[in-house]
Amino acid sequence: MNSKTKKLVTTALMTALVCVATLIIKIPSPLKGYINLGDCIVLLAGWILSPAFGFFAAGFGSALADLISGYVLYAPVTFVIKGLMALVAYIISKQLGKKIGKFSSRLVGGILAEILMVLGYYIFEGACYGFIPSAVNIPANCIQGVAGLVIGLVLIQIFEKAKLSVKDKP
Numbered sequence: 001m002n003s004k005t006k007k008l009v010t011t012a013l014m015t016a017l018v019c020v021a022t023l024i025i026k027i028p029s030p031l032k033g034y035i036n037l038g039d040c041i042v043l044l045a046g047w048i049l050s051p052a053f054g055f056f057a058a059g060f061g062s063a064l065a066d067l068i069s070g071y072v073l074y075a076p077v078t079f080v081i082k083g084l085m086a087l088v089a090y091i092i093s094k095q096l097g098k099k100i101g102k103f104s105s106r107l108v109g110g111i112l113a114e115i116l117m118v119l120g121y122y123i124f125e126g127a128c129y130g131f132i133p134s135a136v137n138i139p140a141n142c143i144q145g146v147a148g149l150v151i152g153l154v155l156i157q158i159f160e161k162a163k164l165s166v167k168d169k170p
Helices: 003-024 038-048 051-069 075-100 102-129 131-161
Strands: none
Touching: 003 038, 003 051, 038 051, 038 075, 038 102, 038 131, 051 075, 075 102, 102 131
16 A cells, blocks of 8 residues: 555544544533543544644544534534644644653643643633633543543554554654
8 A cells, every 4th residue: 555545544544533432432511512532533643644634634533523413513613623632742742752752742742732622612612601601611621631641642552563653754
């Protein structure tokens, strides 16, 4: 399989995995949303795909899960937030990887990506429902973020051992 085909197939697979991971376990959060495990695959997409492909897989897979689940209002915002999460994970991992090591750079990038998610949804929900009521979802989003980061860090180790990264080599 040539490099371009492998990249497209892996991106499609990651898009589907993001969607399925988001849908498989949905715990309703206090204000119209839900806690899910999609963030672990969102981060993984950022770590193993190139920036544009990671953004697409994370954003589209998550937005598709929102559409399937009936959260149509959230889908466009989810596309942007989750895509940016993968992009942040990629950029921080790439920029800090040689300075502080793979694991530490992924940890920092994952934390920043999850902070972006919490703030992004807080701002969106604040605009929709008011900022004081929207604060009730911050702890639930933080729990989702921590779980996504921990599982994502475990999964990237597995993916690397299986040599499943398709980033362009420097």
